[in-house]
Amino acid sequence: MPPEASVHEIAPRSGTAFTLDKGERLTVIDPQGEQVADLLAFVRGDLDEVISSGRTLDYASRIYLTTGDPIYSNRSNVLLRIVADTVGRHDFLLTPCSADTFRIIYGDAHPHRGCFGNLAAALAPYGVAPDRIPVAFNVFMNVTVDGGTGELKVEPPLSQAGDHVTFEAECDLVIGLTACSALQSNNGSFKPIRYRIDPART
Numbered sequence: 001m002p003p004e005a006s007v008h009e010i011a012p013r014s015g016t017a018f019t020l021d022k023g024e025r026l027t028v029i030d031p032q033g034e035q036v037a038d039l040l041a042f043v044r045g046d047l048d049e050v051i052s053s054g055r056t057l058d059y060a061s062r063i064y065l066t067t068g069d070p071i072y073s074n075r076s077n078v079l080l081r082i083v084a085d086t087v088g089r090h091d092f093l094l095t096p097c098s099a100d101t102f103r104i105i106y107g108d109a110h111p112h113r114g115c116f117g118n119l120a121a122a123l124a125p126y127g128v129a130p131d132r133i134p135v136a137f138n139v140f141m142n143v144t145v146d147g148g149t150g151e152l153k154v155e156p157p158l159s160q161a162g163d164h165v166t167f168e169a170e171c172d173l174v175i176g177l178t179a180c181s182a183l184q185s186n187n188g189s190f191k192p193i194r195y196r197i198d199p200a201r202t
């Protein structure tokens, strides 16, 4: 089923970038289920300020974020707030998959550029250099942690077709968003991601 006119689609194993104004809402949709989307947000007027996994998880005292949780920057400002979430399981620990991920973890001789390469390409026109890309907020990614040993496991996403998460911008942002390229993260197949931007509420 094609997306509605106001809904954009990111093809499997690709990514995009766009601006999101203060107050606008970004809804990330998993149209088929079990597909991860890596999300980045930079402050539009100062690209040195970007979402921070370390600060956000520190202040939340949890690794699983959901409705009501803020996503903080490296300067401890709230850049995004999760205002709706039909899944409740996302990851903010692991870096975007990359050619190095596929070389090191999967042993690929000719690796795909992954979310990292897709984000770097999409964000380049906005002035974001690859080395500025931090840990992404990995929408729908299901990473479990053994509380005793700390062992991480990448499990199939809990998202089903039509599940979605909505973020509200707390300032003017540049957003990077992907349909993740890693087999393990997406239960073995590559699917599209959709997103929609809704105007600020008056």
Ligand SMILES: [Zn+2]
Residues within 6 Å of the ligand: 038, 096, 097, 114, 115, 116, 179, 180, 181, 182, 185
């Ligand atoms: Zn990825």
